[in-house]
């Protein structure tokens with residue numbers, strides 16, 4: 001799939017802008033604070049219904065306006081699709097697909113898939129388990145509405161359960177009331193765990209391959225899902241999940257939060273058997289992150305039959321020559337949008353100059 005056209009109105013520092021993109025390599029070059037990341041953000045927003053930078057959508061509205069608007073045309077195998085998103089100053093979002101209003105932002109799922117990479121994404125390697133779950137969840141949510149739905153449900157139930165645990169009710173009352181939430185948590189949680197296991201199993205081989213290439217066949221990358229429950233079918237997982245919640249009851253009431261569940265899981269990333277999070281060099285960590293992203297691209301291609309759009313914000317300058325070359329070679333088979341201050345690679349591309357909230361094709 002590829003993005004044909006993007007129109008922004010009062011989105012960050014853009015007042016009114018239309019950009020027609022090339023199906024190949026698109027370079028957005030400009031000085032600091034010109035609007036490059038803002039442009040990348042608008043595309044991410046159109047794909048996922050949220051910003052990679054903030055949970056407050058209204059921050060994306062231009063400071064002198066009351067509403068931000070983004071309209072984007074995606075070319076796909078069988079037909080084009082048009083995404084329109086509006087954000088108002090009460091943080092409300094409105095979505096139209098092919099001109100028709102949608103009641104849920106989740107209707108966006110699958111219309112436009114992006115794989116996004118920015119220097120911030122290194123967090124996925126360096127920081128706590130939450131960042132790795134975020135990576136897995138964003139990827140799975142783009143592939144499956146059902147996953148998104150289950151994750152939302154799980155998080156809601158979890159919040160309710162934690163609220164009860166903090167409410168100060170006695171043990172007996174808690175025993176009776178938690179029971180209702182536990183069944184739901186186990187239902188959605190087991191589905192999530194199964195999906196994550198399957199996802200990481202597929203991603204593992206693809207990430208191994210890309211890391212192998214990226215490191216000049218020197219390093220072996222391995223992934224595994226770190227979950228308190230071993231791999232099993234959904235039914236067994238659901239049963240084990242419910243039992244584990246029961247066993248954790250005393251601990252939960254003591255600590256006043258839910259200590260068991262897939263909200264605590266992690267993904268182990270090792271290079272040559274060494275935990276890359278703790279012991280990896282900067283370069284190894286960056287390569288591992290990049291390998292995961294490449295694997296994600298391949299997986300999207302396999303799962304949906306269409307390659308996603310690759311969005312690289314400000315990452316070229318951080319890579320050595322070999323990795324840069326590999327990245328560019330890799331991106332030749334899909335639409336790629338790269339932001340940078342300067343571009344001097346010898347490769348076919350369409351250049352856009354960004355300055356002060358305007359984009360001009362060079």
Ligand SMILES: Nc1ncnc2c1ncn2[C@@H]1O[C@H](COP(=O)(O)OP(=O)(O)OP(=O)(O)O)[C@@H](O)[C@H]1O
Pocket residue numbers: 011012013014030031032033034035036037038039059060061062063064314341
């Ligand atoms: N809601 C908003 N309304 C108007 N301007 C905004 C808004 N949010 C951010 N900006 C401004 O947009 C400008 C461009 O930001 P952006 O992050 O896109 O820069 P950039 O081109 O990626 O720069 P760098 O090379 O430093 O990463 C910044 O000066 C920022 O202050």
Ligand SMILES: [Mg+2]
Pocket residue numbers: 036037038314
């Ligand atoms: Mg930037």
